[in-house]
Amino acid sequence: KAGVTQTPRYLIKTRGQQVTLSCSPISGHRSVSWYQQTPGQGLQFLFEYFSETQRNKGNFPGRFSGRQFSNSRSEMNVSTLELGDSALYLCASSLTGSVKDTQYFGPGTRLTVL
């Protein structure tokens, strides 16, 4: 079974631009969560999608948004990029998002904002 895939793996953008990151979950998984990982803050929860609906949202500004498609693939968008948005963005998938399910993480997308 293929693991969680994320594209692109690396991105370089400049301040003010916007970016879209993609996550393909493990086949059959319907829950996708997104995290931002930085050296200072560690992993911070962005949001979770299940069956095309955002179920949970972390404490991030509205510039961070996401969506999920009918095939469970998810995209995350960051508008008006700031230097502080430079981070590793991880997505994780699980069957239903229940705490009893195991979350499987992707390799991450490394975003650098110049």
Added chain:
Amino acid sequence: AQRVTQPEKLLSVFKGAPVELKCNYSYSGSPELFWYVQYSRQRLQLLLRHISRESIKGFTADLNKGETSFHLKKPFAQEEDSAMYYCALSGTGNQFYFGTGTSLTVIP
């Protein structure tokens, strides 16, 4: 507010010695606690979860609600245990809170 604290950024132990990675949490309800591990050049992966009360790769973790702790322990560290370890909490919904991680180095 929900919070997970891992007080040690770096931890070094000798092979064969016991190891304990500390995790303290702050949560008003009944949380579910997890330990995740990231080996060098690998993805973050689940090591163990409180609700399963399991032992994985010789590691165990006991939830102490009085001390709000979920320390990870192993009686005899192995070189292959060298990795980054993250403690995580899941509260309402499926929102996870992670600690900042502890880098464990097992010295041969």
